[in-house]
Amino acid sequence: MKAVRIHKYGGPEVLKYEDAPRPEPGEDDLLIRVHAAGVNPADWQIRSGKRTVLEEPFSLIPGFDVSGVVEATGSGVTHFQVGDAVYGMLPGAYAEYVAGPAASVAHKPRCLDHIHAAAMPAVALTAWQALFDAGELSAGQTVLIQAAAGGVGHIAVQLAKWAGARVIGTASGRNEDFLRKIGVDEFIDYRTRRFEDVVRDVDVVLDAVVRDADEAIDALAGETLERSWSVLKKNGVLVSICTRPSSETAAAHGVRGKYILAQSNAAQLTEIAGLVDAGHVKPTIDTVLGLKDARKAHELSQTGHTRGKIVLRVVE
Numbered sequence: 001m002k003a004v005r006i007h008k009y010g011g012p013e014v015l016k017y018e019d020a021p022r023p024e025p026g027e028d029d030l031l032i033r034v035h036a037a038g039v040n041p042a043d044w045q046i047r048s049g050k051r052t053v054l055e056e057p058f059s060l061i062p063g064f065d066v067s068g069v070v071e072a073t074g075s076g077v078t079h080f081q082v083g084d085a086v087y088g089m090l091p092g093a094y095a096e097y098v099a100g101p102a103a104s105v106a107h108k109p110r111c112l113d114h115i116h117a118a119a120m121p122a123v124a125l126t127a128w129q130a131l132f133d134a135g136e137l138s139a140g141q142t143v144l145i146q147a148a149a150g151g152v153g154h155i156a157v158q159l160a161k162w163a164g165a166r167v168i169g170t171a172s173g174r175n176e177d178f179l180r181k182i183g184v185d186e187f188i189d190y191r192t193r194r195f196e197d198v199v200r201d202v203d204v205v206l207d208a209v210v211r212d213a214d215e216a217i218d219a220l221a222g223e224t225l226e227r228s229w230s231v232l233k234k235n236g237v238l239v240s241i242c243t244r245p246s247s248e249t250a251a252a253h254g255v256r257g258k259y260i261l262a263q264s265n266a267a268q269l270t271e272i273a274g275l276v277d278a279g280h281v282k283p284t285i286d287t288v289l290g291l292k293d294a295r296k297a298h299e300l301s302q303t304g305h306t307r308g309k310i311v312l313r314v315v316e
């Protein structure tokens, strides 16, 4: 099969579009013909060597987000059949085929094509687990979403609205109309206003400001996290998906700080697919590129200013 692989850590140039062995599904696995693969910051954080340390040379197919069609099932798989359209988080997504646990995927939302479905799994699971599992967000509460226009942020906005929360979102001014359209009640341009001057008594803060893109964004991201403590009400919770918040600082403010790393969860993906099909949540696509153009996709994602998602089209 064709795949994008890396054999050493480095910049976008280490991504190679080449032949690779087609994976074999194990007993509880699906073999999926990938139609589209979503791009996440984790892909270039791993590519650059910041996340994992494998001894070089190695072969690694990046990517976690997949939407495609079941090509074959392991003997232990009962919930899926050949030909089912599925989406989920499986490592090795930048390829024509990926194999992985059936327990990690769900049937694709019916109203989305593969490009839009591939935009969803990692960011929707992250937003869900951050807002509802860690943040325990409920109807009538207020949530501040830092980086509301990004992949995670724009789905978090819609999930929080669906849950009946009041949503405050930060982004640069060019994203104001976009964010108001998807449900933000109050918009704050982080370039012209300090959110802590206008926001207080928030129940949940979601910190989703992208890290490792460049030094300027990183510096502002760290500062944004520190300035977020003061906007929480007593016993409120700051959930970061980027940095483990200091428990000492949280205690000093009389609030809680949590970090989550998104986990595959087929039940949540099924519930999210239902929300998509019911019209409550819709992914926005920033850019679609071919699988061969993974390098360009990483360069774009690394600017730290994507609106919604970048997706690689695998089947034309």
Ligand SMILES: NC(=O)c1ccc[n+]([C@@H]2O[C@H](COP(=O)([O-])OP(=O)(O)OC[C@H]3O[C@@H](n4cnc5c(N)ncnc54)[C@H](OP(=O)(O)O)[C@@H]3O)[C@@H](O)[C@H]2O)c1
Residues within 6 Å of the ligand: 040, 041, 042, 045, 122, 123, 126, 146, 147, 148, 149, 150, 151, 152, 153, 170, 171, 172, 173, 174, 175, 190, 208, 209, 210, 211, 212, 217, 220, 221, 224, 240, 241, 242, 260, 261, 262, 263, 301, 304, 305, 306, 307, 308
């Ligand atoms: N722990 C986990 O399980 C997990 C899961 C997914 C993602 N993550 C991490 O979460 C971060 C966000 O991921 P993502 O996919 O949402 O990234 P992304 O789509 O690349 O985020 C880009 C967005 O960030 C916004 N932004 C940049 N600087 C900002 C600032 N100072 N304040 C407010 N918004 C700002 C940009 O808005 P403007 O263009 O308007 O500036 C842009 O819309 C990444 O670091 C990723 O690695 C972690």
